[in-house]
């Protein structure tokens with residue numbers, strides 16, 4: 001046992017940052033029915049894939065294509081497809097607002113991108129990702 005003490009101490013030390021990160025988790029837990037939870041996480045993975053596609057289009061200078069993808073997958077036009085009206089019933093007010101502001105930001109990005117200038121389009125895209133981050137830092141569902 002004593003022989004293993006250094007290894008043991010090292011393992012404990014390595015675990016500390018994870019333990020304190022979990023204790024500092026101040027996100028509010030929102031309980032969703034299991035189906036809704038799965039549905040929401042699958043939407044989320046689509047959101048991330050969409051941001052990636054938008055960046056790829058922007059890197060090729062294809063702003064109109066980036067605009068179309070953003071509006072269809074993240075913008076106000078995407079709400080029906082995401083089953084948003086079912087999900088929002090389970091969300092606290094603040095989470096609902098965070099979701100709405102993300103969808104608005106995505107539609108604003110689409111309009112900016114259609115104007116054809118890269119820098120303002122990037123600025124508008126960062127408003128979208130900021131709203132992803134804002135909701136993630138406030139809420140969890142598991």
Ligand code: HEC
Nearest residue numbers: 041044045047048095098099102131132135139140141142
């Ligand atoms: C209204 C709140 C909200 C918004 C806005 C939001 N998310 Fe999420 N997202 C969540 C929650 C809650 C989880 C689950 C966190 C947990 O409990 O583990 C999550 C999880 C995820 C996951 C993990 C999915 C999985 O299968 O584990 C990804 C990826 C993700 N979000 C991407 C995004 C991206 C990209 C955006 C912005 C375009 C975004 N989210 C906007 C609330 C939000």
